[in-house]
Each structure stands twice: as C-alpha cells, then as structure tokens.
Amino acid sequence: MALLRITSPHTQRAGRRTSWVMLMVMLATVPGIAVQTWLFGWGTLINIAIAGIAALLSEALILSIRRRSVAFFLKDYSALLTAVLLGIALPPTVAWWVTVTAVAFAIIFAKQLYGGLGNNPFNPAMVGYAIVLVSFPVPMTQWVGAHELLASGAVPTFSQSLQAIFQHLPNIDSYTMATPLDGFKHKNELSSAAAFSSIDALQLPSLSSWLWINGAYLLGGLMLVWLRVITWHTPAALLAALALMAGVFYLFDPAHAASPWFHLTTGAAMFGAFFIATDPVSSCTSNRGKLVYGAGIGILIYIIRTWGGYPDGVAFGVLLMNFAAPLIDYYTQPRTYGHQKAKKGLKIGEDN
Amino acid sequence: MQTASVFSFHGGIHPPENKAQSLRLPLGRPSLPTELVLPLGQHIGQSSRPLVNVGDKVLKGQTIAINNGFLSSFLHAPTSGTIKAIEARPIAHPSGLSDSCIIITPDGEEQWTELSPLQDWNSLSKTDVLAYLAEMGIVGMGGAGFPTQVKLQGAHKHPLTHFIINAAECEPYITADDMLIREKTIELVLGIEALQHLVEAEQVIIGIEDNKPTAIAALNKVLSERMSNIQVAVVPTKYPSGGEKQLIQLLTGQEVPSGQYPADIGVLCQNVGTCVAVHDAIFLGKPLISRFTTLTGDALKAPQNVEVLLGTPINHLLDYAENDNKKLKRLVMGGPMMGFTLDSANVPIVKTSNCVLAASKKELPQPAPEQACIRCGMCEQACPASLLPQQLLWFSKSQELEKAEHYNLFDCIECGACSYVCPSSIPLVQYYRHTKSSIREAREAAVKSDLAKQRFEARKARQEAEAAEKEAKRIARQKASASKTGETKKAAPKAAPAATPSANDDAKKLKVDLAIAKTKLKKLQKQLLEAQENEHTEEINTLQLQTNEQEKALALLEEQLAKANAAAPAEAPKAPANEELKKAKVDVALSGTKLKKAQKQLADAPDDAELQKKVAGFEKELADAQTRLNTLSSAAPSAAAPKAAVSDELKKAKVDVALSGTKLKKAQKQLADAPDDAELQKKVAGFEKELADAQTRLNTLSSAAPSAAAPKAAVSDELKKAKVDVALLGVKLKKAQKQLAEAPEDSDLQSKVASFEKELGEAQARLTQMTPQSAAPQAAANGNSEDALKKLKIDTAIAKAAVKKVEKALKKAEDLNSPELETIRQQLEEAKKRAEELEKALANPSAGATTAATNEVAQPQPTSGDKQRKIDLAIAKAAVKKAEKGILALQQQGQDQAQIDASGLPAKLAAAQAKLADLEGMTNSVNVEPVVNKPAATESASQAEQIKQQKIAAALAKAQINKLTKRLADSPQDADNIQQEINAAKQKQQEAETQLTELQLAQRTPSQDNTQENR
Incomplete structure (x- = not known):
C-alpha cells in the first residue's frame, strides 16, 4: 500500500482552474460580441478568429523558444482571452495585419518576454491595442456606423467584412463613420447641443447602438461578478469615477461637456471596466487597492477623452494605472486579523 | 439557556462537508488490540518521563509516565496489562519519525486501578484542582494538545469575559465532537460547569456550527433542564470557524491581537473533548485514557465514530472499520484541510487524534x-x-x-x-x-x-x-x-675577531626573519586555538593550512640560520642551543597551560573519560617537554659556560622544589576535601617524595655550586638550609599540635607530634652546630669580632630557646609516656651542653672583641653606618614578617582576599619588602664598598638597584597573578579574559625573575671576584 505523502490541505475546490477562469471571462464577452456582430457585421468575429490564431501561434512559438511545455500553457486559455479582448477592441473592419501585429506584440512582448502568465506588469491586450493605435491611427478610427446613418444604408455582409479585413473592399468608407466619442471630440467650437443636433455620429441611432453594446458588456461583467471571477471593486470604482468626473464637469459647463450618461454608454466604458481593468495580473491585489486602481482608470479615461489626443482613453488609462499598481499595493494592504491598523508601504531601511 | 449573538469573520470557504458518512453508524467500541503503543510526547511541550519498567504489571488508569517540567503531562495505562517495552516506535507526526513509546500488552482483564474522584472539587482550592487535572493527564483535545492546567493558569492573567467551548468542528469529514456531544451531553455540561468554577468567566458560550442539529438539540435540552446560563451560539457553517481565533471573533466580535493569546483579551477556549475529560477526571476519577475518533473515508466500508483507547494502532481501527486496502490511497490523520498524511497505519492514536481519514484516489485526488x-x-x-x-x-x-x-x-x-x-x-x-x-x-x-x-x-x-x-x-x-649588545659587541671581537662580517650580517637578517616567522606562527596558532574553541570549522581549516605553511617557512629559515651560523662558527654553538632551550621552555609552558585547562575542564566534568585521557596526554607531553628542557638546559650552558650550568641547575632544582611543593599543597588540599580517596593519598605521598628528591637535589647542587666558586657561601647556604629546616619543622610541629588540640585522643597524631618535635630538636642542633662553624671562621677571617660576638650572643639565645623547647617537649612526652622520652632527654642534655658552651664562648670573645673594637676605631664611621643599616635591615625584616603574619592570620580567619586587601596589610607587606630589598641592596653595596675600588662599587650599586626593582616587579606580578586567580574563581563567565591576563602577568613575572637571576648572577660574579681579591 503506497500511501501518498503531501502536506495539507488535501482537497481543492473542484473544477475552478485557471483555464476555467479564462473561459468564464471569454464566455462573459459573448453578449457583447453578439450585439457587436448584429450592429457592425461579421467583422468582430473574423477579427477574433484572426487574433485567436495569431495569439496561439505566437504563444506556441515563444513557449517553444523558451523551452516550456506548449500544450500545458496553451491550455490555460490566457492567450486566447487576450486575443478575444483584442478582437473586440479593434474596429470590425480593420486590416488583418493590424490585428496580427497587435496580438503578436501583446503575446510576445507584453506577456512572454516578462516571463509569461502572471508575470506581465501591463495588460497585454491593451499594450497591443496601444501599439497599433499609435502606429496605425487611420484604420483604428474607422468604425462601422449605425446602418441608418451609413451611405450604403446597410451593415456589411460577411463577405464584405472579409473583403474589408483583407483589403479588397474599395467602398469601405461607405460603411464606416466616426464613433460618438470621436464625433464629440471633433465638434471643435460647437456647443454640446449644436453638436448633438448636427454631427452624424451623435445622432440617436449611433448613440443607441453603443448603448446596446455597453449594456451587453455590463451584463457579461455582472455575470463574472456573480461567478466571483472578478470582484465588484475595480469596475464599480472605475465607472463611479468616470461618472463623477463627467458629472462634475457637466454641472459646471453643460454647454461644452458631455453628460455622465453619454460617457458611461459610449466607447469602451463597460468593456474596459469589466473586462480590461479587471485583468488580475496587472491590477492591484487588495480590495482597497482595486478601488483606488479603478478610480484612477476612470479619472484617466475622462481626462483622455476630454483633453487628450484620442477619442477613447481606456487603453492608456489602464496602462498608466498598471504602472501605479505596485505602488498602490504597498499602501493599500488590508488590516490583518489581530492588528490594530493596516500596514502601509514598506518600512524604511528595508531593501526594496 | 440564552442565544448568543454571532458575528462574522473575513474570508472562509465552504468545502464539501462529507460528515454524513461517519454518522450513519452508532458510536463503535473496538476490541482490545494486541498491544497499545503510548508515545511519551502526546502533547505540546516536554515528553513525559516513564515511571514503569519493562515487565511491570500495570492496572487500567495507573500512571505510567509523569510530567517532565512545567509544559508537560502525565500518561496513564489505558488498560491493564504488562509493560512490554519502552522503545522508539513510529508515531503519528508530520515528520514520519519515530519517538520513544511505552508499549503495553493488554491482559484483557480491564482491571481498574483504584479511582479517587475529586468529590470536594467545589471547596478545594483551585490550584489543587488544577494540579489534580494535570495528574489526570488532561491536555487540549482539539488538536494542539496544550496541557489544560497550563492554559487554565494562563487564563487568570486577566479577568475572563468569555469562556468559549469550541464545538464548531469545521473541518470536513470529522464528526467526533458531534458524536461526543450527542453521547455525553450531560457529562459535557458538568465538565463545563467544573471548568467555569475554576475560571469564573462572565459568559460561557458553546460555539457550534449549524450543521449539527442533533447535537444542538441535545445540548439545548440538557441546558434548559438544568436552568443553566451556558449559552449556545450556533454559527454558520464555514471553514475555519472552529479555529480558535475565528471562533472568538464569531462569538465576541473581538480579535486576538497579533502575537498574543486569547487570555490577553479575557477569553478562554476549550474543546468539548477536553470538557468531557475534565468531567471524567473530577467526577469519576478517571484519567485521560480514551477519546472519540472519527474513522471515515471512501476506503472504509463502515465509517463511524469510535471511542478508542489511547495507543490503539490505526491498523486495528482500520480493520475494525472494514478497510478496503485496494482503495486506500491516502491516510490522513486529522481532517482534509489541516491533517497530515501518514506513511503507514502502524502508528497509534494519541490524545489529539480526532480523525483518521482513509481516502480513496477519487476522494482526495493527486x-x-x-x-x-x-x-x-x-x-x-x-x-x-x-x-x-x-x-x-x-x-x-x-x-x-x-x-x-x-x-x-x-x-x-x-x-x-x-x-x-x-x-x-x-x-x-x-x-x-x-x-x-x-x-x-x-x-x-x-x-x-x-x-x-x-x-x-x-x-x-x-x-x-x-x-x-x-x-x-x-x-x-x-x-x-x-x-647588553654593547657589552657583547665588546666581547665579540675578542672572541671571534676573524669572523666574517658578511656571514654575521646574513645570520642577523635570518634571525630577524626567523623571529618574524615565529611571531606569525604563534599568532596563527593562537587563532587556530581560538577557532577550535569556538568551533569555527571553516576557519580552522584555513588557519591550519596557514599554520602548516608558516611552520614550513620557519623550518626553512631555521635551517638557513643554522647554515649561516655554521658559516660563522664563532656564534654557532651557543645560539641554537639557546634557541632550542627557549623553544623547550615555551613548550613546557604551553603544555602546562593546556594541562591546566584540561584539568579545569576535568574538574567541571569529572566523569569524562576522554578528558581524563586528554589530561594524561597533556601530562605526558609536559613531562616530555620538561625532560627535553632539562637535557637542553644542562647541555646548553655546559657548552657555553660551565659555571652558569651549575647555577642554572640550581635554579631548576629550586623551581622543581617549588613546583613539587605546589603540587603537594594542591594534592593535600584535594585530600582535605576528600580524605578517603586512596589514590589522592598515594599521589600526595608521591609528591612528597618528589619534593624530598627535589630538595635533596637542590641541596647537593647548592652545596656544589658555590663550592666551585666560594666555599664560604656553601657554608652559609647550608646554614640557611638548616634554618629553613628548623622553620619548616616548627611549622609542621605547630600544625600537628593544632590538629592534636582538635583531636587529643589521636595516638597517631601524638606520635607524629613527638617525632616532629624530635626532628625539630635535631635540626636546631644541626643549626647550632653550624652557626659557630660559619661564624667563627668568618669572625676570625674578617677580624670583625664585634659581629662574631653578636652572632654568638644570638646563637646562645637560640640554644637557650632550644633547650627550653626541648624541655617543654620532654614534659609533654612525659605526659604522654612517649617512647621517645629518652631521646628527647638526651637532646635536652646536648642542647644544654651546647648552650653552656656558647655562653662560655661568648664570655671569651667578648673580651677579645673589645680589643678588636678598639682596633677598628680607625674606621669608626663605616662600621657605625654598617650597624645602622643592619638594624634597619632587621627592622624591615621584622616588618615584613609581621605583615606576612597578619595576612596569614586573616587568611586563617577565613576572610577573603578583598577584606585582606582592604586591611592594607598586603600594601604594607609590599612596602616592607621593598624597603628590605632596598636595605639589602645597600648592605651589599656597603659591604662591597670598603674592599673594591670606586667604579666597581657604583656598578654594583646600580646592579643592586636593578635587582631591587626586579624583585619588586616580580613580587607585584605575583600579587597580580594571585588576585587574578581569585577573580577567575569568582567570575568564571569571563574566564577567558582573566586567563589571558593571568598569562600576561605570569609572563611578566617570569621575565622579572629571569632578569633578577641574571642580575644576581652578574652581581655575584664581581662580588665573588672581590672576595677572592680580598682574600
């Protein structure tokens, strides 16, 4: 009778493995992906497919170079999740090489070169996104518009999406238009009221399509919270901070600022709050830390949207707060059982 | 019964409970196993000490091991039987190691020892009850096995607000406490009440998880029947609510501060099993010999709770619960969350074993x-x-x-x-x-x-x-x-004018190198020794290596030097011999130090055979070194200067005498401590013989040495010796008399006293015989009749005193009817005769002396100065003696060194000695003055001055050594430092002494020359 000798505990919560966590996050994006496909055509799904293949290939490549078990790490689905998130974030008609560049950069440089899963200081998906956003700004702003407002008057078909992605669709411009955030950003000297009445992207069909998308991601996010894959702290803090910033400035200057509702329901507000900012590896650890971290992202999003050079600020907001995460961690340790108060920072004289 | 408010704690998990399996069957009672294995360490703290021997018959409940210190516990026989062995057996421990166990073969009779319940626990003092609980071997049965009485004592630090009974049992699978509450509800409540009587807490709360409804109902029923104010707090099922800190937070809302105990915030926790054990001990008189244990897991066909005797092998229990060996893949002692795996089922149940989980592969997968x-x-x-x-x-x-x-x-x-x-x-x-x-x-x-x-x-x-x-x-x-070199330089050209300067230079350089190398070597050796003492293994290796190298280098240098010396033969023969001599001396000193150290260690641990061997080895080494030194010292000077040899030997002999004397004293002291030690007595005898030998040698030498140079000195030396003998014998006699006074009936002692007296008489006779011999010719030769007269007078007085003494001895002998009566009488006669002779002699020269005195009027001044000095000298000597006597008296009174120091006598002694030395020096110089020319006199005076200084230095160093030795005895903790200081002081003393002897030698030579000239 060969008895097993290991230390306690001897049981584990069944089923809830890392791959399960990743899978749940991917599943939670399904409502959002469905809405995006319904509104913008097959482009998102094609993007996700391309991104997925690129991600698995680059992960396998780098793992074999690093002499790690390829199958073992591919099965944790973390690369696939990065691909899905990037596929969602990139415009539906963006050229395939943009997607591949973003994904490959995310996997190889932002993740594996830091030591693979669990060791990356920055959110890989957002690193990839930021790289292509900075490198190829034009294709990155070409979003498919609401079909009521389009010149073609229709959502691109599957073949049209394919053609657009592989650069064989000459009349691509008739399917794309600015997003509401883009439109609002370039209202120039117009007042808010004038902008909402005159700019295409700020018309109701456009706004409501983004509202649908954000609603779908909110739903997926709540599912994750319910499954306890993520905690409520980061998304709640992010959204609250964003709403608060928008609210404050809207109160002071309703003529030029957009309402909190506009900020919460356009762009990647919900997607960023529930799916990007909650990436556990690069975010803060303690609950209080997560609140600070989320609030920081929310504030940065508003600042970038309002005064920055880009229409949306989720990617840069998350990346900037990734920098700050370790610092926040030092100052937001929870109060341990039996201690009067929480420890803060590290003691002077310690090496760190 | 009241319901308590329940708080919450952070975190926690909800693993599958798996508690139902083991509750399907009622409480089981396994049969007696073929042997019971009782580990001596079933609790936190020191292992118990067994009270029984192999083969002893023990009764059920009999104490078989006693607590071993404060944090320890008693152990009792779980059944009647025979002690089969007390040996190391594998025990249930995460390490999987063995520990010493008492193994009992049950006789199957289950015969109880006489039980004496603590009937009056209500009125007894709490300390007594706690002591009783300790004797019943009760420890915390929740997991850690903390001795209960210690925990209860600790609870008195602060007034208790909460007394919490831990019945949460949050670990999956385990149901032992659940079953215990169901089976022994009333016992539990009584046990809690007894404990509450001991700790007097404001509230008593039983904390129990809500997954034990049967147990909760049973508890509530008993508590309401008894109108008890014990509260039952039902806490939600969440792991780890049964953790002490978590349960305290659940029931009180307070947290135990980090690094502190629950008692520090006025909370005491006890497990339900402990409470039942307390009940059994107090009300039934039963010690802790059994416990409830859950046998569960998929590998068991009949999982259940059992009441099991401590020491029952788990094998036996697995068989009882119908273990399927094929399915068993992991055997866990305790629960799946915090239990530990067992290597084999061949380990016993102990006081803290609450569960045995025999899991299949599917149940607890890899x-x-x-x-x-x-x-x-x-x-x-x-x-x-x-x-x-x-x-x-x-x-x-x-x-x-x-x-x-x-x-x-x-x-x-x-x-x-x-x-x-x-x-x-x-x-x-x-x-x-x-x-x-x-x-x-x-x-x-x-x-x-x-x-x-x-x-x-x-x-x-x-x-x-x-x-x-x-x-x-x-x-x-x-x-x-x-x-010195100045002198030798003067001498060297005379001795070796042909020696080539280059060779000389080379030799010098080599010598310098050699000295440097030696210093290095010494340093390294010292470091090595230190490292060895402090057990710095790595250092030892490197140091050893360095030492070896240095030794090699040293050898090389020595070789070179020898060659160089051979090249310059003028210097050759003496130097190496000296060098070797020095080395040998150093060796002797080293060996002596080592020996002393080892002896000290031996004194601390007299049974250490190894140390004894070491000491013996050191002694041998020392002896070898001394032999070497002896041969060398005899060889070396003989080559250089035959005269010095004798004096050297003389010195050596003196040293030997002193050494032997010290050894003898030491041995005698030891003997005084342990008078029955035959070996010591033998040793003392050996030492005495050695001393005698050494003295004989000294005597021969001292007679031989001066005889070569000055026959007069010999006589005076013998005279001195005789005086010393007299003094010695007097002391011995006194001692013996004192002893006799203490034990007057001791015939042995009496005869000893008598013999001493006889010896003394003889010695005195010898002395008196010698005195005229030396005095008379001297007086004649010098023509200094005044001196002779004085001496005669003194001699007469001594003789008279001797007569008196002998008379006294005679009286005593008469009293005692001693057989030596006749001899003493004879002695008396002799003494009287001598006294008479002396008186006669005194009368004769005193007449001649006056004439001599008138003859000497030509030089009245120096004589009177001489006289004055002599008187001073006598006074100084008397002062020294007085001070010494005073110190001796104080020491005899048993006062310690500090008080003696305080009395100022040592200081006085030193002063007196200094003065004496001064005077002696002056006397010498004056004695020399009249006969030698002026420069010689000054030289001699300066030498005397130096001698004086050296003497003082030596005395001071000695005093310091004594002081330090005393301090060493007082404060052994910084023995190292003091030892170091002592060594330094000894070195100083040695140096001083060496210089002193050198100076004396130097002084003697010219003075002897002078006397020869004078003659």
Whole structure:
C-alpha cells in the first residue's frame, strides 16, 4: 500500500482552474460580441478568429523558444482571452495585419518576454491595442456606423467584412463613420447641443447602438461578478469615477461637456471596466487597492477623452494605472486579523 | 439557556462537508488490540518521563509516565496489562519519525486501578484542582494538545469575559465532537460547569456550527433542564470557524491581537473533548485514557465514530472499520484541510487524534500541477486572517523574507483556505510554512551573528591591547638589550675577531626573519586555538593550512640560520642551543597551560573519560617537554659556560622544589576535601617524595655550586638550609599540635607530634652546630669580632630557646609516656651542653672583641653606618614578617582576599619588602664598598638597584597573578579574559625573575671576584 505523502490541505475546490477562469471571462464577452456582430457585421468575429490564431501561434512559438511545455500553457486559455479582448477592441473592419501585429506584440512582448502568465506588469491586450493605435491611427478610427446613418444604408455582409479585413473592399468608407466619442471630440467650437443636433455620429441611432453594446458588456461583467471571477471593486470604482468626473464637469459647463450618461454608454466604458481593468495580473491585489486602481482608470479615461489626443482613453488609462499598481499595493494592504491598523508601504531601511 | 449573538469573520470557504458518512453508524467500541503503543510526547511541550519498567504489571488508569517540567503531562495505562517495552516506535507526526513509546500488552482483564474522584472539587482550592487535572493527564483535545492546567493558569492573567467551548468542528469529514456531544451531553455540561468554577468567566458560550442539529438539540435540552446560563451560539457553517481565533471573533466580535493569546483579551477556549475529560477526571476519577475518533473515508466500508483507547494502532481501527486496502490511497490523520498524511497505519492514536481519514484516489485526488499565479485574488477573498496570500507567495518564491514578514506572514494560521480555492493549484500553505521556517532560521542566524560580532570585537580589542603590551615590552627589551649588545659587541671581537662580517650580517637578517616567522606562527596558532574553541570549522581549516605553511617557512629559515651560523662558527654553538632551550621552555609552558585547562575542564566534568585521557596526554607531553628542557638546559650552558650550568641547575632544582611543593599543597588540599580517596593519598605521598628528591637535589647542587666558586657561601647556604629546616619543622610541629588540640585522643597524631618535635630538636642542633662553624671562621677571617660576638650572643639565645623547647617537649612526652622520652632527654642534655658552651664562648670573645673594637676605631664611621643599616635591615625584616603574619592570620580567619586587601596589610607587606630589598641592596653595596675600588662599587650599586626593582616587579606580578586567580574563581563567565591576563602577568613575572637571576648572577660574579681579591 503506497500511501501518498503531501502536506495539507488535501482537497481543492473542484473544477475552478485557471483555464476555467479564462473561459468564464471569454464566455462573459459573448453578449457583447453578439450585439457587436448584429450592429457592425461579421467583422468582430473574423477579427477574433484572426487574433485567436495569431495569439496561439505566437504563444506556441515563444513557449517553444523558451523551452516550456506548449500544450500545458496553451491550455490555460490566457492567450486566447487576450486575443478575444483584442478582437473586440479593434474596429470590425480593420486590416488583418493590424490585428496580427497587435496580438503578436501583446503575446510576445507584453506577456512572454516578462516571463509569461502572471508575470506581465501591463495588460497585454491593451499594450497591443496601444501599439497599433499609435502606429496605425487611420484604420483604428474607422468604425462601422449605425446602418441608418451609413451611405450604403446597410451593415456589411460577411463577405464584405472579409473583403474589408483583407483589403479588397474599395467602398469601405461607405460603411464606416466616426464613433460618438470621436464625433464629440471633433465638434471643435460647437456647443454640446449644436453638436448633438448636427454631427452624424451623435445622432440617436449611433448613440443607441453603443448603448446596446455597453449594456451587453455590463451584463457579461455582472455575470463574472456573480461567478466571483472578478470582484465588484475595480469596475464599480472605475465607472463611479468616470461618472463623477463627467458629472462634475457637466454641472459646471453643460454647454461644452458631455453628460455622465453619454460617457458611461459610449466607447469602451463597460468593456474596459469589466473586462480590461479587471485583468488580475496587472491590477492591484487588495480590495482597497482595486478601488483606488479603478478610480484612477476612470479619472484617466475622462481626462483622455476630454483633453487628450484620442477619442477613447481606456487603453492608456489602464496602462498608466498598471504602472501605479505596485505602488498602490504597498499602501493599500488590508488590516490583518489581530492588528490594530493596516500596514502601509514598506518600512524604511528595508531593501526594496 | 440564552442565544448568543454571532458575528462574522473575513474570508472562509465552504468545502464539501462529507460528515454524513461517519454518522450513519452508532458510536463503535473496538476490541482490545494486541498491544497499545503510548508515545511519551502526546502533547505540546516536554515528553513525559516513564515511571514503569519493562515487565511491570500495570492496572487500567495507573500512571505510567509523569510530567517532565512545567509544559508537560502525565500518561496513564489505558488498560491493564504488562509493560512490554519502552522503545522508539513510529508515531503519528508530520515528520514520519519515530519517538520513544511505552508499549503495553493488554491482559484483557480491564482491571481498574483504584479511582479517587475529586468529590470536594467545589471547596478545594483551585490550584489543587488544577494540579489534580494535570495528574489526570488532561491536555487540549482539539488538536494542539496544550496541557489544560497550563492554559487554565494562563487564563487568570486577566479577568475572563468569555469562556468559549469550541464545538464548531469545521473541518470536513470529522464528526467526533458531534458524536461526543450527542453521547455525553450531560457529562459535557458538568465538565463545563467544573471548568467555569475554576475560571469564573462572565459568559460561557458553546460555539457550534449549524450543521449539527442533533447535537444542538441535545445540548439545548440538557441546558434548559438544568436552568443553566451556558449559552449556545450556533454559527454558520464555514471553514475555519472552529479555529480558535475565528471562533472568538464569531462569538465576541473581538480579535486576538497579533502575537498574543486569547487570555490577553479575557477569553478562554476549550474543546468539548477536553470538557468531557475534565468531567471524567473530577467526577469519576478517571484519567485521560480514551477519546472519540472519527474513522471515515471512501476506503472504509463502515465509517463511524469510535471511542478508542489511547495507543490503539490505526491498523486495528482500520480493520475494525472494514478497510478496503485496494482503495486506500491516502491516510490522513486529522481532517482534509489541516491533517497530515501518514506513511503507514502502524502508528497509534494519541490524545489529539480526532480523525483518521482513509481516502480513496477519487476522494482526495493527486493535486493538479502547479500553474502560474494570476493574482486572481480568490485566496485573498478566502483568507480568514485578511492576508494577501498572492503577495506572500510572491515574496516566498523570491525569498524576500523581510517583505513576507512585513506582510504579516506570521499571522497565517495555515488553515489551507487559500490553497483550497487557488485556481492554479499552488500549494500556498506549503510555501508559507517554508518561508516561516526560513524566517525563523534567519532570526536565529541574526542572533548568532550578533553574538559573533560582539565576540569578534571583544577579541579585536583584546588583541590590540596585547599587541600594544607586546610592543611596549619589545621596546623595553630593546633598551635593555642595547646595553647588553654593547657589552657583547665588546666581547665579540675578542672572541671571534676573524669572523666574517658578511656571514654575521646574513645570520642577523635570518634571525630577524626567523623571529618574524615565529611571531606569525604563534599568532596563527593562537587563532587556530581560538577557532577550535569556538568551533569555527571553516576557519580552522584555513588557519591550519596557514599554520602548516608558516611552520614550513620557519623550518626553512631555521635551517638557513643554522647554515649561516655554521658559516660563522664563532656564534654557532651557543645560539641554537639557546634557541632550542627557549623553544623547550615555551613548550613546557604551553603544555602546562593546556594541562591546566584540561584539568579545569576535568574538574567541571569529572566523569569524562576522554578528558581524563586528554589530561594524561597533556601530562605526558609536559613531562616530555620538561625532560627535553632539562637535557637542553644542562647541555646548553655546559657548552657555553660551565659555571652558569651549575647555577642554572640550581635554579631548576629550586623551581622543581617549588613546583613539587605546589603540587603537594594542591594534592593535600584535594585530600582535605576528600580524605578517603586512596589514590589522592598515594599521589600526595608521591609528591612528597618528589619534593624530598627535589630538595635533596637542590641541596647537593647548592652545596656544589658555590663550592666551585666560594666555599664560604656553601657554608652559609647550608646554614640557611638548616634554618629553613628548623622553620619548616616548627611549622609542621605547630600544625600537628593544632590538629592534636582538635583531636587529643589521636595516638597517631601524638606520635607524629613527638617525632616532629624530635626532628625539630635535631635540626636546631644541626643549626647550632653550624652557626659557630660559619661564624667563627668568618669572625676570625674578617677580624670583625664585634659581629662574631653578636652572632654568638644570638646563637646562645637560640640554644637557650632550644633547650627550653626541648624541655617543654620532654614534659609533654612525659605526659604522654612517649617512647621517645629518652631521646628527647638526651637532646635536652646536648642542647644544654651546647648552650653552656656558647655562653662560655661568648664570655671569651667578648673580651677579645673589645680589643678588636678598639682596633677598628680607625674606621669608626663605616662600621657605625654598617650597624645602622643592619638594624634597619632587621627592622624591615621584622616588618615584613609581621605583615606576612597578619595576612596569614586573616587568611586563617577565613576572610577573603578583598577584606585582606582592604586591611592594607598586603600594601604594607609590599612596602616592607621593598624597603628590605632596598636595605639589602645597600648592605651589599656597603659591604662591597670598603674592599673594591670606586667604579666597581657604583656598578654594583646600580646592579643592586636593578635587582631591587626586579624583585619588586616580580613580587607585584605575583600579587597580580594571585588576585587574578581569585577573580577567575569568582567570575568564571569571563574566564577567558582573566586567563589571558593571568598569562600576561605570569609572563611578566617570569621575565622579572629571569632578569633578577641574571642580575644576581652578574652581581655575584664581581662580588665573588672581590672576595677572592680580598682574600
């Protein structure tokens, strides 16, 4: 009778493995992906497919170079999740090489070169996104518009999406238009009221399509919270901070600022709050830390949207707060059982 | 009965309970096994001490092991039977190691020892009840096995607000406490009441998880029947609510401060099993010999709870619960969350074994391979201590111990909740355990290194001081040798005018090199010794290597030097011999030191055979070294100067005498401590013989030495010796008389006294015989009749005194009817005769003396000066004697050195000695003055001055040594330092003495020359 000798505990919560966590996050994006496909055509799904293949290939490549078990790490689905998130974030008609560049950069440089899963200081998906956003700004702003407002008057078909992605669709411009955030950003000297009445992207069909998308991601996010894959702290803090910033400035200057509702329901507000900012590896650890971290992202999003050079600020907001995460961690340790108060920072004289 | 409010705690998990399996069958009572194995350490703290021997018959409940210190417990025989063995057996411990156990073969009779319940526990003092509980072997049965009486005592530190009974039993699978509450509800309540009587808490709360409805109902029923004010607090099922700290938080809302105990916030926790054991002890008189244990797991066909005797092998229980060996893949002692795996089922149930989980592979599968931490934070949400497990893992993996500690790693209770929820199946608890032990190790190492640092600094300071001292000495020596070399330089050209200067230079250089090398070697050897003492293994190796190299280099240098010396033969023969002599001396000193050290160690541990062997080895070494030294010292001077040889031997003989005397004294002292030790007596006898030998040798030498140079000195030496003999015998006699006074009936002693008296008489006779011999010719030769007259007078007085003494002895002998009566009478006659003769002689020369005195009127002044000095000398001598006597008296009164110091007598003695030395020097110089020319006189005076100084220095060094030895005895903790100082002082003394003898020799030579001239 060969008895097993290991230390306690001897049981584990069944089923809830890392791959399960990743899978749940991917599943939670399904409502959002469905809405995006319904509104913008097959482009998102094609993007996700391309991104997925690129991600698995680059992960396998780098793992074999690093002499790690390829199958073992591919099965944790973390690369696939990065691909899905990037596929969602990139415009539906963006050229395939943009997607591949973003994904490959995310996997190889932002993740594996830091030591693979669990060791990356920055959110890989957002690193990839930021790289292509900075490198190829034009294709990155070409979003498919609401079909009521389009010149073609229709959502691109599957073949049209394919053609657009592989650069064989000459009349691509008739399917794309600015997003509401883009439109609002370039209202120039117009007042808010004038902008909402005159700019295409700020018309109701456009706004409501983004509202649908954000609603779908909110739903997926709540599912994750319910499954306890993520905690409520980061998304709640992010959204609250964003709403608060928008609210404050809207109160002071309703003529030029957009309402909190506009900020919460356009762009990647919900997607960023529930799916990007909650990436556990690069975010803060303690609950209080997560609140600070989320609030920081929310504030940065508003600042970038309002005064920055880009229409949306989720990617840069998350990346900037990734920098700050370790610092926040030092100052937001929870109060341990039996201690009067929480420890803060590290003691002077310690090496760190 | 009241319901208590229930709070909450952070984190926690809800693993599958798996409690139903073991509750399907009623409480089981397994049969007696063929043997019971009772580990002596079933509790936290010191293992118990067995009270029984192999083969003893024991009754059920009989005490078989007693507590061994404060934090320990008693152990009782779980059944009647025979002690089969007391040996190491595998026990239920995470390490899987064996420990000493008492093994009992049951006789099957189950015959109880006489039980004496504590009927009057209500009226007895609490201390007595606690002591009784300790004797009943009661320890905490929840898991740790903390002796209950210690915990109860600790609870008196603060007034207790809550007395919590832990019935939560949060671990999956385990139902032993549940079953215990159901089966022994009333016993539990009575036990709680007894404990409450002891601790007097404001509230008594039973904390129980809501998954035990039957037990809760049973408890409520009994409590309401008894109108008890014990509260039952039903807490929600959540692991680890049964953890002491978590249950306290659940029931009181308070947290136990980090690093403190529940008693510090006025809370005491006891397990239900402990309460029932207390009941059994107090009300039934039964010691703790059995417990409830859950047998569960898929590998058992009949999982159940059993009441099992302590020491029952788990094999036996598994058989009882119909174990399927094929299915059994993991055997866990305790629950699945905090239990530990067992290597085999061949280990016994102990006081803290609450569950045996025989799991199948499916039930407790192999842990999945560890994946990377994705910092998902599930562990953090589960941690009941509100730690950041993912950060702790990070710090553990990167060995950042300080950060891990800063993140409160030591507040981790190792409940395993984090590992349970980890999606990457990281064995977090294992990492934390490892890091905790690393931190503990680091702390210990830090303490050690601090100590080492202190030691190092102390050593450095000491070495610097030593170096400074050495440097000072070296300078002093250089100064001293500067004059010497001046002389030798004068002498050298005479002796070896042909010697080539180059060879000389080479030799010098080599010598310098040799000296440097030797110093280095010595330093290294010292370091090596220190390293060996402090057990610095790595250092020892390097130092040994360095030492060897240095030795080699030294040998090379010596060879070269020898060659160089051979080239310059003028200097050759003496130097190496001297060198070797020195070396031999050093060897002797070293061996002596080693021997002393070993002897000291031996004194501390007299039974250490190895040490004894070592001492013997050292003694042999010492003897060898001395022999070597002897041969060398006899060989060396003979080559250089035959005259010095004799004096050297004389010195040596003196030293031998002194050594033997010391040894003898020591042995006698030891003998006084242990008068029955035959070996010691033999030793003393041996020493006495040695001493006698040494003295004989000394005598022959001292007679031989001066005879070559000056026959007169010989006589005076003999005279001195005789005087010394007399004095010695007097002392002996006194001692014996004193002893006799203490034990007047001792015939042995009486005869001894008589013989001493006889000897004394003889010695005195010898002395008196000699005195005229030496005095008369001297007086004649010098023509100094005045001196002779005085001497005669003194002699007469001595003779008279001797007569009186002998008369007294005679009287005593008459009283005692001693057989020596006749001899004494004869002696008396002789003494009287001599006295008469002396008186006659006194009358004759006194007439002649006056004429001589008138003859000497030509030089009246020096004579009177001489007289004055002599008188002064006598006074000084008397003062010295007085001071010595005073010190001796004080010592005899048993006063310690400090008081003696305080009395100022030593200071007086030193002063008197100094004066005496002064006077003696003056006398010498004056004695010489009239006969020698002026320069010689001044030289002699300066030498006398030097001698005086050296004498004083030697005396001072001796006094210091004595003082230090005393201090050493008083404060053994800084023995090293003091030893060092003593060595330094000894060295100083030796130096002083060497210089002294040199000077004396130097002085004697011219004075002898002078006397010869004078003659």
